[in-house]
Amino acid sequence: MSHRNDALRAARLRAGWRTVEAAAAALQAHGQRLLDDAHFTVAPRTWRRWEGRQEQRGWPPEETAQVLHDALGRWPEDLGFPTPAGWIRPERQYEDQVERRTFITVTAAALVPGPVEPQHVDPALIDYFQSQLEGHYRADMFLGPHDLIGTVSEQYRLIDKLVRSARGETRRGLLRVGAAYAALVGWLYQDAGDLGAASFWRGVTQEIAVRSRDPHLIAYSLVNQAQVRTDLGDGHGVIDLCEAALDDSDHLVPKVRIMAMQQQAHGASLTGDRPTVDRLIDTANGLIHRVDDDLPWGNACRRTPGYLEVQRATCYGRLGLAHEAGLLWSQILDAVPSTARRDRGVYLARQATAAAAGREPDQALEIARSAAGIAVETRSVRLARELATLERAMRPWQDAVVGRDLAEILAPVTEGA
Template identity: 50%
Template sequence: MPDQYRVIAHVGEVVIVAMDRRTFLAGSGAGFLVGGKVMPLASYKQVAPEAIEYLASQIDGFYAAEATLGPHTVIPSVLVQQEVLRQFLTVARGDARRALLRTNAAYAGLVTWLYQDAGDLGTASHWANHTLEFAHRVGDTQLIRHALTNKAMICTDEQDGPGTLDLTSAALMDETELCPKVRVQAMQQSAHGFALMGDRRGADYALDKAAAFLPQVDDEYPWYNACRRTPGYIEAQRATCYNRLGLGAEAVALWEQVITGLPATARRDAGVYRARQAVACAQAHQPDAVVEAVGQAVTIAQETSSARLRQELDGVWHHLAPWHDHAVGHEVKELLAQL
């Protein structure tokens, strides 16, 4: 067997192998293989617990890789994992089946996010529906509410404030029964719904509640770990909401605080935040600062495949309208033309 592969489990007579990190990051598009390729498993009687554990353990790494590389490099590998899970479900029963359904839901949520970041909201909606279906099939309340919030994220990207609040309100039903992670996720997403509706008080209230629960997040769910992995997570959401509300002067300082605290690996996030900082600077009538922020965001956009980042940069030009015919406007236009 080549050095870049290692055996991690056996399913019947099939050997399951996985690539090392270097091979995965090289973009091979095959993060999880069965006997060297995705193979039908219908003739086998059971699924080894080690295989399920391995699949679940990879999810956070995919999120981290996407934050560095953008979605298009990661999507092929994740889809291979998803196909293996689908085939495992054809033979799994009992506890193994329930574990697979949970893992499948977590992967479907990951794929939802990847397509959102790739700018394909139609495909993202398709996978969000799969996430919700798997969550209901396993009967996991926490996972169901996570899936509802994933759907709310798509409404937010579509600028649908009422739809966002419909889904986050459903996610927060019987709130005291929910774990802190789900409460943080749904509350911060509801803040974006309030911001889209022009309700600053509602947005701040939801974010303050989310911030209070954030230190309590301590669970083994393999999804939505960005809330505890990303420094300044809540303040990044607050700054985004202030952008939506047109409160650029208040958002500018928040963005600098958030961006300064980001780790070097959060490359895509740094680009998105710089683009949003540029919008805040335009709202605050600081055109020279817009040029600097756009320049940094464009550099990152050229390194990653994030459609979200490019869309954020498109939005900067709209907010820079008063300076379109000035030197600042020409400079920003030249920067954006590089994309």
């Protein structure tokens, strides 16, 4: 078992400091400039101790911690140092304030205080909001999440306001379309890396779906919740939610059944169950030709080329089946349109990880070049996390030229994240 401080070592290499001596000299020079103190020093033996056994590292003095953060973008506890009792990151209070403001913003878009002024609600508004959904789905593929969250959440806010005045079937129709909008906002937050906000909006989706009394939407909302559990690595939670969605599967449209089965396959991959992964995806594949509903939501299986094989390849990657996953990603990427930038980037990152797991680091590096560019462009945290997974898979080569080149390629993604 290695006792090296791999986190600090990786940060050093990303900064271009190839040796301990170079790192100590660079940090010392950085600290002297930052603190305006010519006496600030970092000796090579000190850095060597930092990268050594945990019990020998100690905790750097406060000024040194600030210099490390300024130079490497991380506080000592993120660089492998054992955190002392009572240490509070200097920016933590600010982060708490930002998180609080973000939470207030997220909830304000979903929870409009009432009562609201009654107004006439024309049934044609249902078609209006439904027609906007497809455009939002396409824009998400082109732009990524950040530029859409505000627009879509504001439209949900308007729908929620109209629901309070609408009656009868108009109200039911607005509830149905409102659930679709809430689901999209949840997905956008999930793609942006904010699982707390994503989970909140998935809960809103489920509430609105239940109020609509639409069994297809209720099952869809459970699959939405399962997506968050997948990102949290909770395989059993994913399976529970998808099994609940499929409890009355004979009465669900094929599209919803496909969505629940493929998500359940992700849960099975998280629990190491390959036979169940293949069984679920094969069963879902047998339903694809029956998808013929006109529901405006949940149409990824129609829009995404090779939709179910994408899920299979992703599951194979989790299961450590590098060769099988790599072959599938090669076939899938041949069919992905250039306009689907974010999705293409995610698939490339997963293909690169499969190459690394198959001990083909040079191939992984070449694939990563394209994926990193898309990550910077779209600002997708989901894609950035896939590249972080690739970085971990490439650790056996971190001291080789290919490892240093990868660190350089991924540096803009790390800085952006």
